[in-house]
Amino acid sequence: MFTQRFSKALTIGTVCCSAILPSAAFAAEKVVLTYGPFARSVPIQEFETLASTGKATGELAELLKLAKEDPKEAQQFLTYDVKVDPITVDGVLNTAPGEFLLSELAKVVHTKSDRANVQALRSALVLSASKNDSLTLLELLQNYPTAELYIDGVQLKKDVKEVNSLLGSVHSYLNHLQCNCSSATASAPTGQ
Template sequence: MKPLLTLALTLAALPVMAASAWAAEEVLLTYRGFGRTVPISELETLAETGEAPGTLGGLLRQVGQNPQELQQVITRPIAVDGLTLDRVLNSFVGEWMLDQVGVAIRPPAGDAGRQALRSALVLSALDDNEITLLEVLQNYPTQTVVVDGVQIQAAYNRLATFLRPLSRILR
């Protein structure tokens, strides 16, 4: 019975894992009607070093944002089991939460924002049972992902609040 369960869970996760082949390469950061495209690699550098290079550094200076504050936002982990997250996000309540977070993280065009965000969240949680905003952006299944700089922290906080009971249940 255990091998069948393992096989079923693996097969259920394959579509999500396949999405990583189309991972985002850049983020269109918008801030109060103004936007700039930033390579994901610059966010990775910020996460690792606290330094904001290139376009990201210029954008943060322009809007008066402290790089260390953004570093904290993109690296703050939320504990959650990937398979449980997938099931929850495919429920009515989960779709509502995806719509809430999708206001701040979305594809540049099209109607598949909910599906893209679900895929990025689940894929981010599958390997280590936690997600960070940086992982979600890295795993977003479009070349470019749009992030609303004004709404992102509130949206991520809503997601953390939504997922907190799940992480307690799974401990």
């Protein structure tokens, strides 16, 4: 009971502070993409430009070119809008499954010090949802509560492989469950 009240008070406080104080005090200024010993820093402004124009600039343009990614697809990924209620987001993220999800996500997206990652993600998600009852990846980047947001490329690649493997297993299982209805109907007795 106390935890729920505290959580709601914290959420309301975060939203109120964000409305009163300048947004730069709470917003990430750059995304640092790491891949093992390598790191590249991309200003949030470049993600904003890509989201609004579909054109990549600066460091982000170089990274997309290296990854052979289409800027238009990256734009769609950044701006894909999920309608959500901020109270629901806060409630779900403060449950055991929500905490687990945040802790898994925090292995990929984290602070420079790699501390308070779950809290930073929760704050960014709730703040993003509270602004317009929706979430986009761009809003998450913009509302991350530290100057730098780190994305671990090695962990991301590992997680994508695991998710793809899981999706492949689910797809195979669902295909196995599908009946061959036309064959079953043709061989069924007619009841005459």
